[in-house]
Amino acid sequence: MSNIKIANTFHPVIDLIKNRWSPRSFFQEEIEQNDLDTILEAASWAPSANNEQPWQYIYAHRGTAGYETLKSCLVPANAAWAKDASVLVAAIARKTFALTDKENRTAMHDVGMANANLLLQALSLNIYGHLLGGFDIEKLTADLGLTTDQEPVCMIALGFLDVPEKLEEPLLTRETQARQRKALEEFTTQLP
Numbered sequence: 100m101s102n103i104k105i106a107n108t109f110h111p112v113i114d115l116i117k118n119r120w121s122p123r124s125f126f127q128e129e130i131e132q133n134d135l136d137t138i139l140e141a142a143s144w145a146p147s148a149n150n151e152q153p154w155q156y157i158y159a160h161r162g163t164a165g166y167e168t169l170k171s172c173l174v175p176a177n178a179a180w181a182k183d184a185s186v187l188v189a190a191i192a193r194k195t196f197a198l199t200d201k202e203n204r205t206a207m208h209d210v211g212m213a214n215a216n217l218l219l220q221a222l223s224l225n226i227y228g229h230l231l232g233g234f235d236i237e238k239l240t241a242d243l244g245l246t247t248d249q250e251p252v253c254m255i256a257l258g259f260l261d262v263p264e265k266l267e268e269p270l271l272t273r274e275t276q277a278r279q280r281k282a283l284e285e286f287t288t289q290l291p
């Protein structure tokens with residue numbers, strides 16, 4: 100049985116947001132390049148300061164040398180399950196504005212916006228994404244030949260959902276646990 104973890108919301112949040120979650124059990128199936136291109140283009144339609152679009156996505160399909168390179172940058176605990184993802188992605192931020200060379204203070208934020216678009220577009224194609232902060236940043240920087248102006252933000256595993264039972268504990272429990280969020284009052288303040 101596939102594992103569906105729909106957010107139990109108090110307010111009428113749209114389905115795409117409610118249905119997105121970060122799985123670790125991926126089914127080994129190829130993502131069509133057309134679908135991947137759609138997902139990456141969706142990312143690019145995110146807003147960004149000055150329309151700078153400071154994102155760069157470096158990716159590889161499973162079965163390629165590039166995939167092995169990206170996988171080798173993950174911490175072992177992440178590589179253990181992300182190895183079944185169809186595509187691995189490194190999301191990179193350009194830290195300065197191209198025109199002025201001045202610092203782009205919101206570059207990381209803007210890549211996050213693009214990543215959110217990417218995840219939602221992927222889900223609309225039944226492809227799940229799992230963001231990964233657990234990777235060796237120095238190794239990724241060296242292996243991808245990044246410049247000092249390029250900051251790795253996170254990595255992303257993309258793929259098709261598989262059954263939770265293929266995971267071992269403690270990941271099996273996490274895969275089926277209900278998703279939790281803080282209550283609105285904990286992170287919002289209405290000014291009088």
Ligand SMILES: Cc1cc2nc3c(=O)[nH]c(=O)nc-3n(C[C@H](O)[C@H](O)[C@H](O)COP(=O)(O)O)c2cc1C
Pocket residue numbers: 119120121122177229230231232233234253278
């Ligand atoms: C920037 C970032 C880094 C993350 N790093 C990891 C990671 O290294 N390993 C992992 O298993 N999950 C990682 N996650 C996934 C989060 O744990 C997950 O999004 C969170 O628990 C909420 O669950 P949900 O996405 O299923 O709603 C990361 C998420 C983000 C946004």
